[in-house]
Amino acid sequence: MSEIPEVPETTGRTELSGDREQAVRAAELDAADPLAAVRERFVLDPAPDHASGDADVYLDGNSLGVLPRGVSDRIADVITREWGQLRIRSWNESGWWTAPERIGDKIAPLIGAGPGRVVVGDSTSVNIFKAVIGGVRMAGKGCTEILVDATTFPTDGYIARSAARMTGLAVRPVEPARIADEVTERTALALVNHVDYRTGRLNDLPGITRALHSAGALAVWDLCHSAGALPVGLDAHHVDLAVGCTYKYLNGGPGAPAYLYIRESLQERFESPLPGWNSHAEPFAMDPSYEPAAGILRGRVGTPDILSLLALEAALEAWDGVAIEEVRTKSLALTDFFLECVAAYVPPGRVRSLTPSDHQWRGSQVSLACSPQLAADRQGGTPLAGEVMDELIRRGVVGDFRHPDVLRFGFTPLYTSFADAERAARVLGEVLGALPDVESGAAG
Amino acid sequence: MSEIPEVPETTGRTELSGDREQAVRAAELDAADPLAAVRERFVLDPAPDHASGDADVYLDGNSLGVLPRGVSDRIADVITREWGQLRIRSWNESGWWTAPERIGDKIAPLIGAGPGRVVVGDSTSVNIFKAVIGGVRMAGKGCTEILVDATTFPTDGYIARSAARMTGLAVRPVEPARIADEVTERTALALVNHVDYRTGRLNDLPGITRALHSAGALAVWDLCHSAGALPVGLDAHHVDLAVGCTYKYLNGGPGAPAYLYIRESLQERFESPLPGWNSHAEPFAMDPSYEPAAGILRGRVGTPDILSLLALEAALEAWDGVAIEEVRTKSLALTDFFLECVAAYVPPGRVRSLTPSDHQWRGSQVSLACSPQLAADRQGGTPLAGEVMDELIRRGVVGDFRHPDVLRFGFTPLYTSFADAERAARVLGEVLGALPDVESGAAG
Numbered sequence: 001m002s003e004i005p006e007v008p009e010t011t012g013r014t015e016l017s018g019d020r021e022q023a024v025r026a027a028e029l030d031a032a033d034p035l036a037a038v039r040e041r042f043v044l045d046p047a048p049d050h051a052s053g054d055a056d057v058y059l060d061g062n063s064l065g066v067l068p069r070g071v072s073d074r075i076a077d078v079i080t081r082e083w084g085q086l087r088i089r090s091w092n093e094s095g096w097w098t099a100p101e102r103i104g105d106k107i108a109p110l111i112g113a114g115p116g117r118v119v120v121g122d123s124t125s126v127n128i129f130k131a132v133i134g135g136v137r138m139a140g141k142g143c144t145e146i147l148v149d150a151t152t153f154p155t156d157g158y159i160a161r162s163a164a165r166m167t168g169l170a171v172r173p174v175e176p177a178r179i180a181d182e183v184t185e186r187t188a189l190a191l192v193n194h195v196d197y198r199t200g201r202l203n204d205l206p207g208i209t210r211a212l213h214s215a216g217a218l219a220v221w222d223l224c225h226s227a228g229a230l231p232v233g234l235d236a237h238h239v240d241l242a243v244g245c246t247y248k249y250l251n252g253g254p255g256a257p258a259y260l261y262i263r264e265s266l267q268e269r270f271e272s273p274l275p276g277w278n279s280h281a282e283p284f285a286m287d288p289s290y291e292p293a294a295g296i297l298r299g300r301v302g303t304p305d306i307l308s309l310l311a312l313e314a315a316l317e318a319w320d321g322v323a324i325e326e327v328r329t330k331s332l333a334l335t336d337f338f339l340e341c342v343a344a345y346v347p348p349g350r351v352r353s354l355t356p357s358d359h360q361w362r363g364s365q366v367s368l369a370c371s372p373q374l375a376a377d378r379q380g381g382t383p384l385a386g387e388v389m390d391e392l393i394r395r396g397v398v399g400d401f402r403h404p405d406v407l408r409f410g411f412t413p414l415y416t417s418f419a420d421a422e423r424a425a426r427v428l429g430e431v432l433g434a435l436p437d438v439e440s441g442a443a444g
Numbered sequence: 445m446s447e448i449p450e451v452p453e454t455t456g457r458t459e460l461s462g463d464r465e466q467a468v469r470a471a472e473l474d475a476a477d478p479l480a481a482v483r484e485r486f487v488l489d490p491a492p493d494h495a496s497g498d499a500d501v502y503l504d505g506n507s508l509g510v511l512p513r514g515v516s517d518r519i520a521d522v523i524t525r526e527w528g529q530l531r532i533r534s535w536n537e538s539g540w541w542t543a544p545e546r547i548g549d550k551i552a553p554l555i556g557a558g559p560g561r562v563v564v565g566d567s568t569s570v571n572i573f574k575a576v577i578g579g580v581r582m583a584g585k586g587c588t589e590i591l592v593d594a595t596t597f598p599t600d601g602y603i604a605r606s607a608a609r610m611t612g613l614a615v616r617p618v619e620p621a622r623i624a625d626e627v628t629e630r631t632a633l634a635l636v637n638h639v640d641y642r643t644g645r646l647n648d649l650p651g652i653t654r655a656l657h658s659a660g661a662l663a664v665w666d667l668c669h670s671a672g673a674l675p676v677g678l679d680a681h682h683v684d685l686a687v688g689c690t691y692k693y694l695n696g697g698p699g700a701p702a703y704l705y706i707r708e709s710l711q712e713r714f715e716s717p718l719p720g721w722n723s724h725a726e727p728f729a730m731d732p733s734y735e736p737a738a739g740i741l742r743g744r745v746g747t748p749d750i751l752s753l754l755a756l757e758a759a760l761e762a763w764d765g766v767a768i769e770e771v772r773t774k775s776l777a778l779t780d781f782f783l784e785c786v787a788a789y790v791p792p793g794r795v796r797s798l799t800p801s802d803h804q805w806r807g808s809q810v811s812l813a814c815s816p817q818l819a820a821d822r823q824g825g826t827p828l829a830g831e832v833m834d835e836l837i838r839r840g841v842v843g844d845f846r847h848p849d850v851l852r853f854g855f856t857p858l859y860t861s862f863a864d865a866e867r868a869a870r871v872l873g874e875v876l877g878a879l880p881d882v883e884s885g886a887a888g
Contacts, residue, residue, distance in 0.1 A: 158719045
């Protein structure tokens with residue numbers, strides 16, 4: 001961080017009327033927040049090596065959600081009693097065998113799905129493969145192409161290309177906003193991110209799904225950056241297939257298993273490319289010929305990963321009594337307020353928001369691009385935005401950085417407070433305000 | 445269990461000279477066992493609901509290995525400190541990101557692989573898919589078929605058929621012993637189980653691999669029932685691809701992630717059908733075009749499942765200082781002794797061993813088929829072998845049952861004692877001895 005001069009880590013907040021105004025506003029918003037008490041369901045202690053002893057403002061829940069309180073005790077019991085003492089009996093007696101569909105049913109209401117439409121297990125990438133191959137097999141015979149969100153998180157594109165190679169189709173990248181115009185009768189399906197991981201832009205799930213259906217194509221949605229942050233409405237909008245991870249806004253833990261949604265009316269036509277024994281109609285018959293299970297069970301593959309699944313199940317208890325609609329209301333209020341605070345604290349011209357100001361197009365993160373002039377002045381090595389984020393983290397504000405110039409701040413309404421948003425913007429203002437003037441070039 | 449009359453749960457052992465002889469022999473064998481102390485590394489406490497308060501004889505480690513002592517504390521630290529306090533920092537600071545290949549290197553010596561040839565993650569079924577598709581892509585252009593072990597664990601056959609469908613090949617089931625005769629120049633690869641899950645038969649990995657190579661085909665081995673129980677020698681025998689689970693003899697926990705082995709000289713030709721972002725040469729560059737990582741990393745797919753991976757890593761510490769050769773020596777001694785005890789305790793004609801008596805063909809389990817006359821007398825419902833196993837479990841001897849007539853007993857040399865083997869055979873003798881005479885037909 002040699003390029004960012006040292007400044008006092010906390011400016012005298014009460015000396016600045018702008019600061020006072022935002023801090024007072026944050027306190028008012030927190031006092032009126034109906035979800036404020038839900039924050040107590042999460043572990044927000046400071047890291048053991050944290051110099052100040054203060055808890056961080058954690059705005060990286062769009063990458064790894066924080067630890068919900070019940071997980072630790074639950075997993076201790078799973079390990080010591082269910083595995084350690086009951087052992088093999090737990091496959092039946094502790095409900096291990098049915099965990100993938102049971103936990104799917106717990107995620108379902110958060111994404112607008114009825115019971116029996118979601119199954120948990122495998123990584124997001126593996127579930128994308130199941131969904132794309134399964135979708136292609138349900139598509140019309142004359143289809144020759146798969147559309148992929150041109151700004152997709154990379155793994156979706158890689159897996160879609162692999163699926164296309166294995167089914168003889170082509171992949172065509174299309175901006176989400178252009179899908180309605182680009183879809184043709186030759187399109188088998190489109191694989192689209194509900195929220196763009198980089199910009200936080202919310203894509204039009206109902207409209208794009210409708211447009212795809214009008215052309216006879218299927219809609220396959222990646223919910224990684226939307227599930228748990230805003231209503232998805234899979235059933236209501238007749239989405240065909242969807243996948244998502246559980247370690248971001250669902251707080252399931254690092255690398256927690258992903259899920260697959262299959263529209264009820266398509267389930268009996270779904271042919272998995274990964275027909276493992278757990279998706280068999282009678283798995284313990286050990287039948288050499290494959291007969292898929294009915295319903296969503298055919299989205300299962302191999303033996304489910306119990307420790308991670310049950311950690312996720314415990315984590316989902318943090319949602320008890322919480323409606324996704326109130327999460328959305330708070331999410332928009334948080335990102336609005338953060339943007340206001342950034343405008344108040346950060347010197348003009350140093351960052352530009354990539355996140356749409358219109359609520360209709362906004363997910364639950366704010367992405368700020370560092371000024372291209374600042375970035376362009378850099379000579380090799382870590383981009384300036386990476387160094388800015390390092391310094392924010394050092395000062396207890398944890399977001400993340402995406403190449404080449406993006407600072408990402410995720411807002412998780414279950415545990416993010418308005419005071420967090422105010423502090424994050426204030427520290428960002430301090431760090432960016434301490435940079436050498438743009439016109440003078442970077443120091444060092 | 446109405447069909448099996450109640451008998452005293454322990455016969456007066458000292459009254460029977462045969463019993464005393466076997467029990468004395470068990471004590472001698474345990475006293476001379478160089479691996480006896482390794483048992484202390486495992487949790488072998490009785491289940492909380494166990495009537496007698498005695499620990500079970502657990503002979504189901506070929507399905508789910510018992511809990512190694514270090515796992516509970518390690519996972520508590522992963523959850524509370526690494527996830528709960530360090531959060532996103534742990535991907536680098538706690539070594540999460542590199543866990544798949546690091547843990548692969550810890551499994552490698554147990555299966556005769558050098559470093560950089562094994563990667564952990566995903567289920568066995570998913571890894572079979574990677575291996576079969578990857579293998580077909582490396583095979584000669586004129587290949588038209590995949591051979592699959594005719595007695596395979598079902599998932600291998602289901603996945604091989606899916607892979608064949610997606611690559612335009614046919615699947616031909618062949619008995620492992622016939623592969624050398626059946627392989628042709630049109631064979632892309634053979635997928636074979638090293639140990640048969642049902643009978644415990646050990647297949648000839650070196651010989652079958654050589655025969656496949658002579659015909660220009662690749663050898664893909666499923667090590668689920670051999671890894672951790674006997675030497676595999678993947679590098680030494682030039683195996684091309686291999687997969688295995690980690691929750692049986694490796695004691696990684698329920699549904700712990702599986703692994704993929706790729707022969708070093710084939711790695712740069714391996715093209716994964718699941719090219720997730722974790723297998724990219726530069727995953728954080730978020731490059732829309734796919735460039736596979738060098739070496740075994742290209743076997744990775746999506747974000748690794750950290751809780752399960754790190755539980756496995758802690759479980760592997762039970763292997764410290766243990767050579768797989770001494771595990772094999774004890775395994776054969778255990779199964780020999782168990783078969784001797786079965787001969788001594790079980791009335792003639794009630795069970796027949798499906799497990800080869802020749803060490804060369806024996807894995808680390810004993811499978812006993814219940815007399816077909818007994819089975820044939822049954823009217824519907826649970827097969828007699830299933831009821832026998834239920835009764836064994838009620839009396840504290842845990843094996844498992846496979847349709848229609850097989851009792852399976854797995855021997856895990858790290859924690860199974862000769863006293864366990866003697867007790868299991870004795871209880872089996874009590875249960876089977878109490879059955880009505882075969883000729884008189886089953887009661888009830």
